Amino acid sequence: MIFARYLELGSVRALADDLDRWGNPQQARGGYRTGTIGGGRFGVGALAHLLKNRFYIGEGGFIGVRFTAARHEPILEPAPV
Numbered sequence: 001m002i003f004a005r006y007l008e009l010g011s012v013r014a015l016a017d018d019l020d021r022w023g024n025p026q027q028a029r030g031g032y033r034t035g036t037i038g039g040g041r042f043g044v045g046a047l048a049h050l051l052k053n054r055f056y057i058g059e060g061g062f063i064g065v066r067f068t069a070a071r072h073e074p075i076l077e078p079a080p081v
Helices: 002-009 012-022 044-052
Strands: 029-031 035-037 060-062 065-067
Touching: 002 012, 002 044, 012 044
Parallel strands: none
Antiparallel strands: 029 035, 060 065
16 A cells, blocks of 8 residues: 555655555554554655565565565566666
């Protein structure tokens, strides 16, 4: 849903505002010392990082080296060039 809305809205800021209106927070998870981590709103930086993550199109990487053949099927289809 986040990727589709980004394509519709055309900007990360508009997407962050849209997710705020829908009340769509990040998923909360258990933390060792604090009890929970996450569960708040998506910031622009977090959304930009998520949208640029090439893992979703089936690529992997480690410390700046990209592997075009990851060990999983793509979750999203890459955009045509």
